[in-house]
Amino acid sequence: MNQMTNNRRAFMLGLTGLGATVASHAFAEDVSQKPIMTDEMPRFVVPPLAPIKLSADRITRITVCMRPFRAAGPRLEVETVGHKRVVHNYGHGGSGWSLSWGSSTIAARYALEGGKRDIAVIGCGALGLTSALLLRRAGAKVTIYAKERPPQTRSFRATGTWSPDSRIADADKVAPTFPALWEDMARTSYATYQTLLGLPGEPVAWTDRYALSDDAPKPRAIGAIHFAEYEKKQLADITPPFRLLAPGAHPFPVNYVRHGTSMQFNVTELSRLLLEDFLREGGQIETMTFNTPADLARLKQSVIVNCTGYGARALWKDESIIPVRGQIAWLPAQPEARYGVYYRNVVALPRPDGIVVQQAGENDMWGYGIDNETADRAESEAAIATFAGIFDRKASPRP
Ligand SMILES: Cc1cc2nc3c(=O)[nH]c(=O)nc-3n(C[C@H](O)[C@H](O)[C@H](O)COP(=O)(O)OP(=O)(O)OC[C@H]3O[C@@H](n4cnc5c(N)ncnc54)[C@H](O)[C@@H]3O)c2cc1C
Known part of the structure; x- marks a missing residue:
């Protein structure tokens, strides 16, 4: 030897x-x-x-x-574009998987606030999948529109670990309310992920x-x-x-x-699980690319959750995304x-x-x-x- x-x-x-x-x-x-x-x-x-x-x-x-890093933290707010109510849910830096359930819980709440029950979600990464599932489980009719879906999304290329404050914001640039918002997102996500432990294929372990x-x-x-x-x-x-x-x-x-x-x-298994659950529970998905916010007019839904991740930089001309x-x-x-x-x-x-x-x-x-x-x-x-x-x-x- x-x-x-x-x-x-x-x-x-x-x-x-x-x-x-x-x-x-x-x-x-x-x-x-x-x-x-x-x-x-x-x-x-x-x-x-x-x-x-x-x-x-x-x-x-x-x-x-x-x-998709933003010094101020993720963009989680409502904007009106033409006749559409757009809920932004992007810019989660190195924490997108970790914070997904918490951030998407807030985005889903904003989306349902106006009483509409037919919702479009743009994006099929960590944030799009969790937003869509949460909305579906809240009783909405939900369609995901996305250029890519797993395994082509950026989320699919993540390391796959609990990292809720990895490049999530610049501590010197966030609003005074952000640490509490972050904690709310992190606690919701942490608790939700623990309901996915012990499943076949170990999506979470x-x-x-x-x-x-x-x-x-x-x-x-x-x-x-x-x-x-x-x-x-x-x-x-x-x-x-x-x-x-x-x-x-x-x-x-x-x-x-x-x-x-x-x-x-295990991002492979986790993505598969989220996508399959969404489809099995009646969600729909369509491949579609949006080049400018004006393209949103193509959608029949008047409420849209925007989960385009790094793609929001080009689509939304959001240069705060680094x-x-x-x-x-x-x-x-x-x-x-x-x-x-x-x-x-x-x-x-x-x-x-x-x-x-x-x-x-x-x-x-x-x-x-x-x-x-x-x-x-x-x-x-x-x-x-x-x-x-x-x-x-x-x-x-x-x-
Ligand atoms: C190397 C690396 C390792 C990482 N590791 C971890 C980790 O271990 N844990 C963790 O929590 N986070 C990690 N992250 C961060 C995490 O991957 C991101 O925060 C997360 O993927 C962002 O998800 P998202 O859904 O916002 O974006 P994406 O996954 O990019 O999804 C965006 C979706 O929107 C669609 N889209 C975008 N633009 C358009 C358009 N114009 N028209 C139509 N559709 C569009 C895309 O096709 C896609 O479906 C890591 C990141 C990297 C780079």
């Missing part, structure tokens, strides 16, 4: 344990700058972990999409996360944009924190490891690995449909202002190379 095999075996076996309690926190899309170290967990020892096979020659595809670092963990640095961070404070009662593991209590060859547990979305490019390398799924790792700003998250690896950047500025959706293989190879040796070496003691 060579050295590498020996070390891999050591990783699989983990280290002998003292017993286990688990504490955690969201290992968000742009994962672990957010969780701040809390108490050390001297009694928790990581159980044996299957190594994640992270090497560039295992890349099967690379996907890219843009997060809890998974462990390990945030590794060579140096003592420190709060996230603020970059050129002061991205808002609300979760740790405002959801502290329902989202378990990350905790620092004791030296020797984990198999990773780094000085500091924080452990957490967070919600994960693209934040994100790229994911996909590796073959490893059902035996049910935990995510974060190291030197790179995330690796095993999902049932593949392992996603993503450069997250130091202060969430990675990809900011870049609207290029062409894959950059070198970026993905560099991201994967960050983990070289992480699954092959024995744990080293903290100095």
Whole structure:
């Protein structure tokens, strides 16, 4: 048995344990700058972990999409366009899946306020699907009109983790009421996603996360944009924190490891479930492209929920939407690995449909202002190379 095999075996076996309690926190899309170290967990020892096979020659595809960031936060308001009442529900940055149910609950309420019961939803991503389902379940007749539907939507290219305040707003530019609105959206979504746990195909699941670092963990640095961070404070009662593991209590060859547990979305299965439920419950969907707001006149419905995501920048000429490019390398799924790792700003998250690896950047500025959706293989190879040796070496003691 060579050295590498020996070390891999050591990783699989983990280290002998003292017993286990688990504490955690969201290992968000742009994962672990957010969780701040809390108490050390001297009694928790990581159980044996299957190594994640992270090497560039295992890349099967690379996907890219843009997060629709607005400094003021998502646009969630009513506008009258000609004879149409338009409810905007777009601009959720890196939090669109996480906040979808909460944001769409508000949008659906606005849509039904005038008493009309025949509603059009534009868009079939995270926000369009949840808006349409909620409206249908409230008894409305609902038609989705969209240029793309899953798997072509940008939502389909998301990492798939609970990340409710990832690039959701600029903390210095939001209205004073926004933190409370955010909390309302986040709590509604968090509760709703928990009704989707334990289903076949695991559209939603809890998974462990390990945030590794060579140096003592420190709060996230603020970059050129002061991205808002609300979760740790405002959801502290329902989202378990990350905790620092004791030296020797984990198999990773780094000085500091924080452990957490967070919600994960299998976006493939989640999208399928939402779309199928919508259609099975009587919803309709039509492929349609709108080039200007005047095109809305083509719709017979007088109430329209606008869930066009990044597409709203062109359609609505909303230049307050800033693209934040994100790229994911996909590796073959490893059902035996049910935990995510974060190291030197790179995330690796095993999902049932593949392992996603993503450069997250130091202060969430990675990809900011870049609207290029062409894959950059070198970026993905560099991201994967960050983990070289992480699954092959024995744990080293903290100095
Ligand atoms: C790399 C990456 C990773 C991410 N990871 C996560 C994560 O882990 N967790 C999380 O919560 N969020 C994550 N996000 C953010 C999340 O993906 C977005 O916030 C979310 O997808 C936005 O959803 P949406 O429905 O508003 O937009 P979209 O998914 O873009 O959907 C827009 C819909 O509108 C339609 N449309 C647009 N323009 C027009 C038009 N002119 N005419 C007709 N139809 C139109 C589109 O065809 C589509 O159907 C990530 C984003 C990126 C880029």
